[in-house]
Amino acid sequence: MSSSSAHTFKEKERDLNTHIESFIAQMKRRQIKGPHDVAIATAQLLLRVVSAARWTHIDQLILQIKVVGRRLQSAQPRELTCGNIVRRVLALIREESEDTSDSESGDGANNSLLITSMFSLLQTDFDNGNSSDNSKGAKKDLKPYIIEGIQELIDELRNSSESIAGKSVEMIHENETILTATPNSNTVLKFLLRAAQKRKFTVLIAEVFPNDIEVAHRFSIKLAEAGIEATVITDAMVYSIMGRVGKVILGTCAVLANGGLLATSGTEMICQCAKAHRTPVVVCTGIYKLSPMYPFDTESLVEVGDTGKVLNFEDGSLVEKVDVVNPLFDYVPPELVDIYITNLGGFSPSFMYRLVLDNYRQEDVKL
Amino acid sequence: MGPKKGGQAPAAKKGGASNAAVNDHDTEQEERLQAIVLSDSYQTRFRPLTLEKPRCLLSLCNTPLIEYTFEFLALAGVSEVIVVSCVHADQIQEYIANSRWSSPSSPFTIETVLSPESMSVGDAMRDLDAKGLITSDFLLVSGDVVCNVPFDKVLAEHRQRRAKDKNAIMTMVLREASPLHRTRARAESAIFVLDEETNQCVHYEEIKTRKHMKQISLEPEVFNKHSELAIRNDFIDCHIDICSPDVPALFTENFDYNHIRKDFVHGILTSDLLGKTIFAHVVTDHYAARVRSLQAYDAVSKDVISRWTYPITPDSNLLADQTFQYQRGHIYKEDDVVLARSCRINSSTVIGARTVVQDGAVITGSVIGRRCTIGKNAKITGAYIWDDVIIEDNAVIDCAIVGDGVIVGESSHISPGAIISYNVKIGKGIVVGGSQRLTRSTGDEDRNTSTDYDAVGPDGIGFVYEDESEVEEDDDYEEIVNSSGLIYNMASVNLSDTSFASSVEGTTMRKGRRRRISTASNNTAASEDSDEESFLREAQSSVERAMAEDHDIDIAALELGTLRMAKNAPFHEVRAATITALLGRISNLINSNTMKARQAVESVLNRWAKLFKRQVFDQADQVDLLLLIQRDCTRRMQGSAILLHAINNLYDQDILEENSIMKWWYKEPQSQGDADMVKVGELVPRWLEWLTTAEEESEEESDEE
Missing domain, CATH: 3.40.50.10470 (Translation initiation factor eif-2b; domain 2)
Structure with a gap:
């Protein structure tokens, strides 16, 4: 992971963008339609986004997902499940980050960081020194958890009609x-x-x-x-x-x-x-x-x-x-x-x- | 749609081949589907708009036309697109290079091929054949197709046929529609003879509106080969064809083939040597149309707005920067549209971003581009207004196309059918006529480009565009004149099938015939026309004979009826003949006996008007009859008097109803058409006045009772 150069990262990003674009086009063409299919397609796309994403602070990831989510949602605003899945993934990321920050430092400092999320995002440059090791550690841990969470979400989508039945x-x-x-x-x-x-x-x-x-x-x-x-x-x-x-x-x-x-x-x-x-x-x-x-x-x-x-x-x-x-x-x-x-x-x-x-x-x- | 497909879709999104892969699954074909897009129309119908921009980049509902075509190809699962361009090739290339279709997320690879010398579809095909770009069966479309037909089934059928019989070289996709459908191009309708069972096309014949076609000839052996044939004239043929690689090769072999239908299909089907077959796929649901004339532009725009083309609608926001949203009543608005509180946006309207509509403006059934300004109390109805247009206060625009950057001055009026090309400036209070096409560019530099101040006003810029190239194509000239306008005599078309066939055609034809008689009358080859000619003459003389020899009215009617059947003439012709005979007799009586007009009319009509009872059936027929009388009276002495008394008499005999007379006089454009017609009708208003007052009185009387 650490050996991956900037070049391959860029390529990855372009690849990801291609996926997003074609997802949007397919939504517009109604090639993906119906809440179930849209939900699974969205979740799988977000899985790619998360696995390709690099972040130093969890808020950056949240922002990235939000930007992608907004694009996906606007492709077909009346397909509400698409937005739902994006929000579910966001909630999942927030939860994971809160869990880890809770377990690592139980004090209220980090919690307040999360509440004023936009502010803290802008702030990271200033107090990079004292919080960077904390967040870096968090990032290393978080990615697999988030991916696992999304996979669980996909499983939930696949099995939901079974459990309703x-x-x-x-x-x-x-x-x-x-x-x-x-x-x-x-x-x-x-x-x-x-x-x-x-x-x-x-x-x-x-x-x-x-x-x-x-x-x-x-x-x-x-x-x-x-x-x-x-x-x-x-x-x-x-x-x-x-x-x-x-x-x-x-x-x-x-x-x-x-x-x-x-x-x-x-x-x-x-x-x-x-x-x-x-x-x-x-x-x-x-x-x-x-x-x-x-x-x-x-x-x-x-x-x-x-x-x-x-x-x-x-x-x-x-x-x-x-x-x-x-x-x-x-x-x-x-x-x-x-x-x-x-x-x-x-x-x-x-x-x-x-x-x-x-x-x-x-x-x-x-x- | 099962959950499986959705699960597959995102996984299979690598590159462009995914859709094709899904479609090919049934037919077990490994080949990729190519599509050839002919970006040029090889026509001049959209001039002067197409002088500066190719037709496929013209905006339809604020989206360039070619986007609709690409979207269709993406839906069809095409994996390789070749765009053939000749005129304005640089613009097309630039557009495609900057569009999302050349980005990696595009579902197909796209390539532009220059074919600058090609003047027709045939040339382009020969060029493609020479370049050897076509490797497999391909989809041939032009760059102005709007279609949402799912293609996998059509393709599977074609491939099945190909696997069985290598000679099945082409499948044409035809959309069923009624003959007078607004989306059907009226200029290029055609008759297809199809085998009912296999959908093989056995005969193709173009209909020339000018020639008033009455018959097609089929080889007798056709009936031996096929048990059931359907002869159909109800297709929208939008030139979507699946062709085998043989097709371009055949074009090369037959260097005189230019038109894909008129020459190629007709040629292949009539040739015994080649032994190739062509099939049709008739689509009964979904949408398929081609913007091949201005009138089709109008119709397709309306279809897109009323969502016949779903999911390709404005609110799908085909271009990345579009933000259309749907509102009740088929109103589509982008973000940042500024609407004044008192303006009114009626149904079926599209408004682009950053357009400002000011107080009191009324917009109905129109498409407004981006960054336009609609002034106070402006009235826009059924118009197509492209980007950056400024319409000043109190201007009225009615069913016209207004190009990019046009300025329409205060209180000016643009009549239905006008076309105003890019950047023209129209001064204050100018009335632009319906047939006018204003432009600032001529296409070639050496022509005089000075502003025509009569047309655009003292402070305007632009001049009237006259296309001399249309005149050169004398073969199609009349068709073009009839069909190239944005508005196709809609009033007369709407009446009914028969009146379309008779009254519109009838008038143009008669003119043509007169001309022909005066120049070369002994031409027996023009059998169709002389057929009608002879009917008119025979019917007329039959009535005249009946009057001279004082036949029984029933016998005269019978004779006319038989004649009509024998010549298969429409009732319009019968009426025309009868009227000519009757009025001829009336004017004879007036001229010879010095009988008063009134007496003459009464003496003839009291006896003979009953003939009309078997010729006039509904209101449209009555209006037609009135028009014929009026037209005939223009040739007679004391025509206006005859007209007046004839109407009065026919009204008394209950052959004409009050409603039809009112309709004829007030609604029918032809009744006030030219000076002769108006002059001959000078006595009518007074009679109508009498009619209405008489009506009221009789009503009052009945009230008193």
Whole structure:
């Protein structure tokens, strides 16, 4: 490590930049999409960033990650998981550095350094003499810990839907009728498939026109292959059928700090129907989808997709005269959700803010 | 999308081959996919804008056109791009060198090839063949394609065919659309004859708008070879082709091939010797279009704004320094846009960074570039305003293209269709006509470049651009005149299919025909045209005979109907013939018997107007009928009187409805088109006044009851 010259370092940096650039381009092209894929891609990219990074003080690393994070986030601001993972990694770095500094020098001097982080960053030049050996020692120790932490995070991402599925048997009763409207969610699929090993139940799948019809059909086939009685229904049928539904199980794209969520468009309508019928709404989500953002402006969170899915482009006269909007997500307010099933357990929407505090640092909320 | 792919993606990001590798997986092909981008259009439709900048660098929704093409190639998984440039090659090279596509993170390697002598696609292909750059199947696109079709399936199909049959040299990607779709280039529509089963293209025929094509001829053996054929005229053909290396070689062999479709595809398909086949891939979802005319520029801009091209939309911020954000109603704004409190930004609008919109300005469905200033109470509708433009107070811009650095003076008015090239300055209170193209550069130095003060005002800079090169290409001249404008007689196109075919074409054609008769009338070769000519004459004489011999009205109608079927003439022609005959009789009566106009009209129409009942079906037809009468009356003595009484009579007989008359008079641009038309209609307003008051009175009466 120490023998690596400035030349190879520069090359490494350029290499890293290439990775970041192509990640951004792929995000823009929607070649990487969906919260799960984005989360894993982001984590792996940050792993590279950390392993390539050199720092004398931990705040420099944090700043580097923040700069990269900001770039990644702005590539596709509506893909909230990308920002979540960056914040998770930042929290992890902060935690590691606090742990080591706590164990090495338990006095309050270093803690105050961390609180005024920006100041201390500028200050390092001045008191390099007394703190350099301390921080250098910390750096040597920290890198492997941070890398290990990110790898654990990636493992968590990979396994989250499994651990959510583990709770399915408690949620689904024998002979229950389940309605789901998010056929694009792998988490829900695994959740139902796991439950099917122990229970016999019926699943109704709303087809969520226009963006996910094919997905809904594939989803129902997978369920049917596992021996679940699966029925695809049109979106308009949801209200009339709700009376017979025991539970609504949803996946999500992002959960917000107030307990609301973003999911496939049409979900809010279904949740409203469920509320009218007093049907419980269960949302399955990995904790990585939880974002520390509050939905002050819900419209800016909703991505608008391909118009061609709604209206045929062939129809020239309509194309000219009609403005078509195809929002991909719905914002569902917290009062319409009964419980979140996460890989850490079940939580009520009102508890989400607490999970935000557990997982993210307040100073990272704004990247 | 499973989690696997996402896991793979970041790991497989090394270099550019990753996407191709993913795509190739199915077909087990190790070869890399090359793409040839023809940066030159070999056309002059965008002049004078393209005098200073190549077409592919013109900005579409604030992003250079070629970015859309590269983005498409990146999506398609291309790993090697060769850009062929001739005119403005230095600019293109410089742009590419500074773009993200030549950085190591680019998904493909990029190379610019100069081909300064090439004057057509054919020349460029021959040049490429001579340079030996093409090693495998490649994607041939031009630098103005906007497309988001996922390409792996198309490519797999092509490769499968190639593996089976080495003679399948080309796959054309065609997007389905209705014939009058705004994104279809009206100038270059074509008929494709495809085998329903295999999608093999067996015949290709370019449609010349001028010639009013009625038939295509197919070899009889085509029907023996293929069980089902589809003859289609509903494609957006944006010239995205997957070609085998044979294609450039064939261009070299046939040195007279210039156009990829007109010459190459047509030539290959009609040649028996070569035995090569060409296939089509018909795309029914996703977007594909080419900015090949100004009118397509308008349409594609609108499509990008209304997100047909998703994910290639302004808010994807294709360029690194862009910061567009989407807002409800398809409004895209960059950071640092300053909007006055009282200005109004309506839907489908794009506004670039550091643009200032001042009080009371109204912007609707327009694209505004960066660093522009929009003055107080300015009104901008459907316009394309590029960077650094200053629009002063109270100016009105309507469906025009305004190039970089233009200054539009106070209270000036730019009419629909105008094009204002770079750095032109338009003075105060000037009205720029719809067909005008203003510029400061001529393209060649030796021409006079003095400011035309009539066009731009005493304090303006710039002159009217006239392109004499268009005149030289006499073959396409009329097409170009019709199609090169930003606005393509939208009013008449919108009416309906039939009126597009008849009224617009009809007028231009008749002019052409008259000219031809006067010069060389014995030309029997022009069979299509003489067909119609003969119908008009026969139909007219049929009606005249019926009147002279006092036939039964049903028999006359039957005779007309049969004639129409036999010649396959549109109803417009039938109406034209009938009107000529009837009005001819009326004016005869007036001239010979000294009958009053009113009597004459009544005597003829009371008896014969019922003919129209089988020729006029809806409002558009009624408007058409009125136009025909008006046009015909311009040739007659006492034309205005005849017109007035004819309308009155037809109205009484319920052949014309009030609405259609109103529409004809107030809405139809042709009714006020020229001096003759206006003159002949001088008595109409008074009649309309009577009509409306009569209407009101009758309403009042009914109210009293």
